[in-house]
Amino acid sequence: MRLRAPWSARSRALPVADSWRTGARVLDKAASGVVSSRLAVPSWQGASADAFRSSSRRLETDLDASITSLLDGASRLEAYAQVLAEAKEALERLRALVGAALLEAVDAGAPAVLVAGVRYAAAGAAVGIRARVSIAAMQTAAALNAVGVGASSRVGSGAAGVGAHGGGGVGAGKGKDDDGTGSKTKFSDEDIRRLRQQADGSSDWDPVDQYKIGDCYFLATLDAYSQSEEGEQFLRDHVRWSEEDQAFIVTLHNFFGFPEEIKVTDYYTDGNQGDDLGGGRRGPNLMSVYERAYGQYLGDHNLPNGRPADAMRAISGQYGPPVVDTRGTSGFLGAVREDHEYTDEEWSQIEQAVKDGRPVVATTAGGDFGDGNTASDATANTDARAADRQHPDAAIDTHDRSGDYQIAEGHAYTVIAIDDKYVTLRNPWAHNNLANGSDAGDDGIIRITREDYEKYFARTDIGGEIP
Structure with missing residues (x-):
């Protein structure tokens, strides 16, 4: 044969x-x-x-x-x-x-x-x-x-990634292709001790904090798994410390669902900024280990410009998580058109997935930014408290600042809560920007109206049930 x-x-x-x-x-x-x-x-x-x-x-x-x-x-x-x-x-x-x-x-x-x-x-x-x-x-x-390769198209394929030269483009200024992946830092003894505690469940990790690498799609996906106890445990179950290799062994899955073990001995210096250690110091956390493992799996240079669905498959081994988007059908033989609306059935899919604790990530590539990028009647978590890390879905309250905020074009956000009027998201930058472009002084959690979600977020990737 x-x-x-x-x-x-x-x-x-x-x-x-x-x-x-x-x-x-x-x-x-x-x-x-x-x-x-x-x-x-x-x-x-x-x-x-x-x-x-x-x-x-x-x-x-x-x-x-x-x-x-x-x-x-x-x-x-x-x-x-x-x-x-x-x-x-x-x-x-x-x-x-x-x-x-x-x-x-x-x-x-x-x-x-x-x-x-x-x-x-x-x-x-x-x-x-x-x-x-x-x-x-x-x-x-x-x-x-x-x-539209070869043409001047502003619409991505649902991939959220990296800006072109520090201003605009996919990822809104979070570095450019190849930036950040060249600089790596070896784990210190202190890092290894802290990371082993996070892997064995005796310690938690801080939310993701994207820096120069345009892998918002991957960090937002990791953050989506971190929203539930089952998701956190799943991430822990697929990382172990090897004394023989003096490395963390991360189990990812290839296109066919086969597990692959990746040895991780360092982290991206300019990648996820890890945990706040106090005194202005930051150290890698378990999300940094996963980021480095995924970079090694992809070959380092192509971490930018990816899709949440691919990240979900690599993490879980589940093939083909559902995707809902704002495209409708009309015209001859049901030709697809972009109407920037989710159907009632699609809204129900998103709501049920969030309720079930499944990973949900939304991307703005293909969103309607023709008249700007401002979300009105939005609220950012400007009065962040310690409890918000454990319950980000309830972080927004009357103490937080409401107003106009920017939604980054060509970017990925974690969906953490949804109700009849609003969708609550977390920006992997660990902050949001006001309408004038200045830092809002929040922790990345932002609540926007469903109307603005439909307008700016053209695609929502929904992962399967936590294995």
Whole structure:
């Protein structure tokens, strides 16, 4: 029996992805030049100055959109290449198991029908693996069409990740592609002691605090698992300390749901900022360990620009968590259109998932930012208290500041509560911004109206029940 798969596609996908990332870096430099030229003439006033600034902002926006598309497209191609690599590994493993089973059956003089059964089962498994590769290929092609690679599209594919050059773009200024993953810090003895306590359940960890790496989709997903005791325990159950390796062993899952053990001996210096140790000191926590493990699993350089659904699968091993989005259908043969509305059934799905303690993450890529990014009648947790960490769903009260707040474009938030009028979210930046762009002085928890949620959050990823 010959088990074949299109491995040559992987060798073609990676160089194309690299070329797109190179193109994004070139455009990034150009965008930085546009910003610099605008800032270089602060005293220039008048109609011509206004026209210049307006044109340069439009150019910056277009460049940001192209950068976002290139980075998102590269990430999709790399993810597809990873699927191919995992499928190849699965087929090789299947080949070895089948070979051993057939030899054993022949040596034992098993009936021909039994030998045929082994071959039939193996063929079925191989077909299943190839089917997943085909599905991944179709999803990748659809995603590349959606992000408009090669065109000036501002709409992402539902991936929330990283800004292009520190202003605007996906991730709203939280670094750029490759930033942050190069700098790593070894765990100290104090770190190891604290992390082992968090892994064994004798200590808790602080909420996520994103810094320069554009992995909001992954940190928001980790935070979503941390909302329930079952989710916290699940994360703990998949991290252990190995004395032999002097490393934390994190169990993640590949595209086919197979567990993979990742050895973690350090953390991203510019990644999740971990726990507040007092006195202005911060140290890595269990979320930092997971972030580093996921980075190693992906290859470090492509942590930015991912999808919560992929992060959920890697953490849980569950394939295909449901996704609800604001696209409706209309027109000829039910053509899809974006109406920025969730149906009653979709609202019920989100509500039930939050009620059940399942991980829920919302992304703003594809949201309606045509007239700005302000959420009115919103309330941020400006009067944060110790109890809010244990009960973030009840953190917002009359002591907190209500008003206008920014919703970051191309970003991911954890959904932590929902009622008939409001949706409560947590920003993985560990703060929100006022309408004027200044830090609101909160802890990242913000409550917005359902109307603003529909407007800005085009996609909601819902994880399965905690295994």
